[in-house]
Amino acid sequence: MNLLDVLRREADMLAMSAIGQPPHKGVPACPGLNLGETVRHVGGGYRGALAWIRLGREPVAGEWQDHPAPGEDPLEFMRSGAEAVIAELEAHDEEEPCATWWPDRQDYGFWRRRLAHETTLHRMDVQGAAGMEVGAVDDEVAVDGVDEVLTLWLGHKLDVLGVRGSRDSLVTIQVEDDLWLTRCGPQGSAAWRVVDPEDAHAADAQVSASPMTMYRWLWGRLPDRMVTTVGDDDAIAQLWALLRLATK
Structure with missing residues (x-):
């Protein structure tokens, strides 16, 4: 199982599922969460992971962009974040040491795994909010x-x-x-x-x-x-x- 491939595929599916959808649509499984906030959250999460990697420690507020800039499309914010973090992860072996928030795993593989599952979960949220059939996940x-x-x-x-x-x-x-x-x-x-x-x-x-x-x-x-x-x-x-x- 190549979790980097999972991340890449799921990020593409999330973006495609969100195209043309009203951001206020609620996520059925998470009352209070809507489609637009989910897309924003994922884009911010990608940038937060990059900050961890590049700083070598937990970033503090202001050291990473967690919201789109004024006038920036939230979907493009999510897509550009995915492109940047995937490029960073591709450039390193998963066993290479890297700062993370889990003491048991301090390597790039942690982020491949964490972001693959974060993206998969929220891709399903976006599909649910859009009224689509939730796509299957490989066993x-x-x-x-x-x-x-x-x-x-x-x-x-x-x-x-x-x-x-x-x-x-x-x-x-x-x-x-x-x-x-x-x-x-x-x-x-x-x-x-x-x-x-x-x-x-x-x-x-x-x-x-x-x-x-x-x-x-x-x-x-x-x-x-x-x-x-x-x-x-x-x-x-x-x-x-x-x-x-x-x-x-």
Whole structure:
């Protein structure tokens, strides 16, 4: 799987899906978010990633452009941001060291992965807002996206935010033959792939779905009825609530 190719393809699809669409159209899966703000957010995110890379640290306000300039078309703002960050990522091997916001991965591969999933997620948002059929995601990409949201956002971002669960619970995430265990509670949150399926039997609950459905559900884009749940509903509700705080 070449995540740079995924990023390039998804950025093109997002732009094409937004052409001619009124910016005020709401994203059905995210009340309060509209198509125009989504396009703007993606364009700003590309520039924010470039600032991280070029500065070698987290950029502060004013060191990167997060909104179109006066008179600049938001779609062109998004497209030019995509072109710039893709060119930067193409110029470096994914294993080459690079500043990121995840201590576990300080290389260009982090940004390839992060921006590929950011773009894929918001491409689906734009298509939903435009009233289009949401295009499918390759299973391999979706499974990698499941791993990213669990390990990076649940397992790292919540700790950075200082957010904790109210009770100890283990929830298994199952996507066909792939399994993850998530632990949430007063001591923090973590997620890891399960090597031995027997380890999943210790969980309080399990959530199962196809790759694309789980990908979208974990990001809050699909309701609970789209996934299969077994076990402690409160444990699943806590996982869901913590994911919303991590990914907002």
